[in-house]
Amino acid sequence: MTLPTTSLDKAKIKFLLLEGIHPSAVEVLRAAGYSQIESLPSALPDEELKRKIADVHFIGIRSRTQLTAEVFAHAHKLVAAGCFCIGTNQVDLAAARERGIAVFNAPYSNTRSVAELVIAEAILLLRGIPAKNAAAHRGGWLKTAENAYEIRGKTLGVVGYGAIGTQLSVLAEALGMHVQFHDIVSKLPLGNARQVGLAELLATSDIVTLHVPETPSTQWMVGAEQIAAMKPGAILINASRGTVVEIDPLAEAVKAGRLLGAAIDVFPVEPRGNKDEFQSPLRGLDNVILTPHIGGSTMEAQANIGLEVAEKLVRYSDTGATTSSVNFPEVSLPSHPGKHRLLHVHHNVPGVLSEINRIFSDNQINISAQYLQTNEKIGYVVIDLDAGSSERALEKLAQVAGTIRTRVLF
Numbered sequence: 182m183t184l185p186t187t188s189l190d191k192a193k194i195k196f197l198l199l200e201g202i203h204p205s206a207v208e209v210l211r212a213a214g215y216s217q218i219e220s221l222p223s224a225l226p227d228e229e230l231k232r233k234i235a236d237v238h239f240i241g242i243r244s245r246t247q248l249t250a251e252v253f254a255h256a257h258k259l260v261a262a263g264c265f266c267i268g269t270n271q272v273d274l275a276a277a278r279e280r281g282i283a284v285f286n287a288p289y290s291n292t293r294s295v296a297e298l299v300i301a302e303a304i305l306l307l308r309g310i311p312a313k314n315a316a317a318h319r320g321g322w323l324k325t326a327e328n329a330y331e332i333r334g335k336t337l338g339v340v341g342y343g344a345i346g347t348q349l350s351v352l353a354e355a356l357g358m359h360v361q362f363h364d365i366v367s368k369l370p371l372g373n374a375r376q377v378g379l380a381e382l383l384a385t386s387d388i389v390t391l392h393v394p395e396t397p398s399t400q401w402m403v404g405a406e407q408i409a410a411m412k413p414g415a416i417l418i419n420a421s422r423g424t425v426v427e428i429d430p431l432a433e434a435v436k437a438g439r440l441l442g443a444a445i446d447v448f449p450v451e452p453r454g455n456k457d458e459f460q461s462p463l464r465g466l467d468n469v470i471l472t473p474h475i476g477g478s479t480m481e482a483q484a485n486i487g488l489e490v491a492e493k494l495v496r497y498s499d500t501g502a503t504t505s506s507v508n509f510p511e512v513s514l515p516s517h518p519g520k521h522r523l524l525h526v527h528h529n530v531p532g533v534l535s536e537i538n539r540i541f542s543d544n545q546i547n548i549s550a551q552y553l554q555t556n557e558k559i560g561y562v563v564i565d566l567d568a569g570s571s572e573r574a575l576e577k578l579a580q581v582a583g584t585i586r587t588r589v590l591f
């Protein structure tokens with residue numbers, strides 16, 4: 182790796198934003214003095230992503246772009262990646278950490294948008310509106326109360342009682358629903374909600390809604406067996422990740438009339454952008470609401486996400502602060518007026534800090550402030566020092582065994 186001998190000029194720092202990230206992000210970056218910003222409306226094909234990522238210092242993505250170890254292998258200049266969304270499953274966080282690339286996200290900015298969509302879908306499906314609407318568009322007139330129900334008094338089963346699941350729990354109770362939830366962790370129930378096992382939840386909920394992250398434990402967690410275990414006439418909603426529900430048995434259950442309906446926002450394979458065709462066995466089923474992964478796509482959520490993640494990238498670029506990073510030790514740092522700041526990312530093995538301090542002492546370099554945080558894999562040391570010594574110190578720091586990456590800021 183070629184080491185910088187000076188802090189990189191802001192005019193040379195390049196940002197690549199993909200997947201139609203809200204313009205609020207560009208505004209934050211520009212206001213912070215960054216001008217080299219390319220913002221594209223879609224995800225990129227793999228080869229183009231590898232080519233473009235090689236030339237940028239920061240990348241912003243949403244849920245579609247896969248930042249794999251192979252992609253990171255091309256990211257020679259990349260300092261940080263921002264997920265302008267909640268999920269970070271699309272990023273190989275360990276590979277990023279190994280290369281000293283910090284990853285950030287927006288853990289709460291679209292929570293409410295997802296919860297509101299789920300409530301809306303539950304009401305529409307309980308009334309059979311998607312099918313009645315589709316029929317009316319074809320000239321049909323399905324005026325009937327059969328299989329149309331109020332949401333009041335129904336039981337909502339929430340799988341994954343995190344930020345979205347709990348928000349939903351509160352909204353659902355306000356509408357008079359009973360809420361039960363399943364989570365791998367014991368959670369404090371809000372209101373009158375109660376925690377139950379997955380089998381009980383499936384067997385007794387009128388509406389089952391999924392709000393788990395994409396992990397090995399959630400992969401295909403709702404398949405043929407779980408769908409068969411749901412109450413006859415129940416509704417399934419998935420706005421979590423496309424790998425959580427097996428689509429074929431779901432399509433069969435809907436066609437067979439075992440389920441009243443379903444609302445699916447996320448799919449095992451999703452189009453890269455709005456110009457690509459969406460393919461799914463669920464197409465053509467009138468009592469299934471199909472949405473193009475827009476659970477978090479509201480103007481409010483996207484504008485807030487743009488601000489939140491861009492601010493995290495700016496703070497990291499300007500000061501080295503890693504507050505709320507999802508793969509780096511968290512260091513919240515004051516500004517460093519009049520001083521130069523060295524950033525040192527290293528493997529978390531014994532002796533690195535003492536070696537760093539020995540170097541400073543042997544070379545009589547005065548440290549004005551030092552911050553260290555570690556996680557199980559890496560350590561992150563930030564050192565403020567006099568301008569005159571930073572170039573020499575950086576050179577020495579880069580030679581410390583276990584060093585992953587160094588940077589200087591001033």
Ligand SMILES: NC(=O)C1=CN([C@@H]2O[C@H](COP(=O)(O)OP(=O)(O)OC[C@H]3O[C@@H](n4cnc5c(N)ncnc54)[C@H](O)[C@@H]3O)[C@@H](O)[C@H]2O)C=CC1
Pocket residue numbers: 267268269288291292295340341342343344345346363364365366392393394395396398399420421422446447474475476477478
């Ligand atoms: N459709 C969309 O546009 C959006 C989708 N999402 C998806 O929703 C997911 C959930 O978001 P948040 O509620 O903010 O996440 P969160 O991290 O606050 O909550 C997730 C909950 O799931 C639980 N969980 C994990 N594995 C589980 C398992 N195997 N069984 C049961 N529970 C399990 C966790 O303990 C946690 O309580 C995100 O990871 C993301 O993938 C998020 C925002 C928008």
Ligand SMILES: O=C(O)C(=O)COP(=O)(O)O
Pocket residue numbers: 243244245265266267268269291474475476477478
């Ligand atoms: O926030 C999330 O995890 C989402 O799934 C939303 O993804 P998006 O930014 O709409 O591609």
